[in-house]
Amino acid sequence: MAATHGIRVGAIDDHPVTLRGIELLLAEFSEIHVVTTADTPAALLAAPEAGRDLDGLDVVLVDLYLATDVPSLDVVQELAPRVPVLVMSASRHRHDVVAAIRAGASGYLTKDSAADQFAAAITTVASGGFFLSSQLADMVGAVLAGRTTEPELSPREEEALGWIARGFTHAQTARRMGVTKATVDTYVERIRRKLQVGNKAELTRAALRRRGRPGA
Structure with missing residues (x-):
């Protein structure tokens, strides 16, 4: 910008x-x-x-x-x-x-x-x-269901990815997962490294591609 x-x-x-x-x-x-x-x-x-x-x-x-x-x-x-x-x-x-x-x-x-x-x-x-x-x-969160053969994420990483793909910030995700924002930051860093993605738009597309389950 x-x-x-x-x-x-x-x-x-x-x-x-x-x-x-x-x-x-x-x-x-x-x-x-x-x-x-x-x-x-x-x-x-x-x-x-x-x-x-x-x-x-x-x-x-x-x-x-x-x-x-x-x-x-x-x-x-x-x-x-x-x-x-x-x-x-x-x-x-x-x-x-x-x-x-x-x-x-x-x-x-x-x-x-x-x-x-x-x-x-x-x-x-x-x-x-x-x-x-x-x-x-x-609506987008509801699409994120099923399994995939893409790189494996831990259950908590999958949960964090699901919330972020639904438009929540790291702080909002942390509150829903019952962890600190720093922990979510760590999850996201691991997700980006494993899936080789960068910004939030790429994370969302990766989530849709994986059809991984979001947090409840």
């Missing part, structure tokens, strides 16, 4: 009214700047404000359904390696949420979210974190 310029946001949505609404909504937050909007990924990539290889943006908001009834997972996959992607959608279907995360999204926000949730999501994703609308956390 560029400290001198705040958080630079691009947005892709096939409805001009929605794009205008996003600009007006985020104008309330001085640290967030919508620098370009577009109705297609190609138009965003061609925008001078996006910069070469999207280096002019800190976050891209992407509508999950762009003028078709097929989710724009290919758009997420294309953009995510170059810039953090925050998916926004009216859909709360579990398969849409999980598919977007697996495609590389760093967050999923429902379009009926309040302005402060939009701001919190953008700030979190821009800083390398992962964000889910609060009503979706339990």
Whole structure:
């Protein structure tokens, strides 16, 4: 995130009214700047404000359904390696949420979210974190079930991974597990080393991939 310029946001949505609404909504937050909007990924990539290889943006908001009834997972996959992607959608279907995360999204926000949730999501994703609308956390947690052949984690590491994948902080995870935050920090460090992942978005995708059981 560029400290001198705040958080630079691009947005892709096939409805001009929605794009205008996003600009007006985020104008309330001085640290967030919508620098370009577009109705297609190609138009965003061609925008001078996006910069070469999207280096002019800190976050891209992407509508999950762009003028078709097929989710724009290919758009997420294309953009995510170059810039953090925050998916926004009216859909709360579990398969849409999980598919977007697996495609590389760093967050999923429902379009009926309040302005402060939009701001919190953008700030979190821009800083390398992962964000889910609060009503979706339990849904994603419910997906994390079953076994896997991926690197083995201890039961407590699996539990910590499950809570973190549901959007909880290390401190919140510690309270739910009945341990100290330092202990959770240690669990997460071990998980990252074993699974060879970095930030929270990667941890969440690893959890979905493993289909490991979260804490009860």
